[in-house]
Amino acid sequence: MPKVYLLPCAGYDRPGGAITRMVAEKLASSNKEMIIGSAASLSTERPGEVRDLLSSKTVILDGCSLHCATKLAESKGAKSVKSIEVTEHIASSDSEEQKVDAICLLVEEAIREMAVDSKEPTRPRAEISDSGELTAQIDKFKLRVREGYYYSDNDFWAKVEGDKIRVGASDLLQQMTSDIYYVEIDAIGKTVELGDEAGRIESTKTAIEIISPVSGVIVEHNERLVDSPELVNESPYDEGWLYMMEPLDLSELDLLKTAGEYLEHASERAHEELGKKATE
Amino acid sequence: MTTESKPEKTFMGVDRLKIPWWPRIDYDKCNGCDGEYDCLKFCPHRVYKPLDDPKRIEVENPYNCVVFCKACQKMCPQDAISFPEKSEILKLIKAERGTR
Structure with a gap:
């Protein structure tokens, strides 16, 4: 049973x-x-x-x-x-x-x-680890989504910490961009709106804009990324965070996805993007 | 094939087909990078299609474009690519969500 x-x-x-x-x-x-x-x-x-x-x-x-x-x-x-x-x-x-x-x-x-x-092979079910990460296996890729974070459809996350918001890239994004060698964040004190560019990430494969998942004032950068941009690949939800903001409108979080919703969305995307790569 | 349109796709909970976000090309400026088509090479989402005579770029799959992404605009040596105002698009998305 x-x-x-x-x-x-x-x-x-x-x-x-x-x-x-x-x-x-x-x-x-x-x-x-x-x-x-x-x-x-x-x-x-x-x-x-x-x-x-x-x-x-x-x-x-x-x-x-x-x-x-x-x-x-x-x-x-x-x-x-x-x-x-x-x-x-x-x-x-x-x-x-x-x-x-x-x-x-x-x-x-x-x-x-x-x-x-269940005896027939089906799409892999999501699992959750003790660290609060939802995971799904997509072909040879393992997709991780951290619970308690909010996710944008541009694949960035926002985490509420007191009266500030920490922002980073999702595991799906770091896997799609592959090895990151440069991260540039806009100046501290700059106000960015939801959907605005807040910097850029360059990898061996591509260059992408950091699209802010919420509106706010940038108040801190992750300085470790200057010397170790690979942290975004290695630890997207912890050490590889990008910047801290003072949010302008917390109700914007309602526009974002919860971990469960994002896992579903990201799994579909991953099937298209990563699965394609796996079979090429 | 990955270019077929998928109308069921949503962005921030709104039908992607209702969001008018894609690159606009200024044909007074675009010269197809003399056949190099930098935007075409850069964008992995198959938004663009190259035209040969005269050499210039065309938007073939507008709804493949990632909403809020303007990365190709910066790649364009002729500054021929523009996008809608993000704030207007966000307003539209919020309004659409409000009516569901």
């Missing part, structure tokens, strides 16, 4: 929300491999929660046709989830016990189906 992550919507104001919770409790009491997910923890990306989601077979119990729980799990990078909308499978005349039993059977059936499916 595979490890199963069961996410009940548990919305008490929804027609089937309370049933989803009762089903989860009943199944968990008889199946030690089953993890009951928390929509609240998933929403805030508690590391253990996202790890459980991404490293397990996922069954979602939606309490109504809005499918909030399924949408939430998919936004955090869950793939191949099996969703059950409970109101489609129960009659209002059924007793509470009958409703719970009917849905329990459906979940057990879904788990059996997933166990069979």
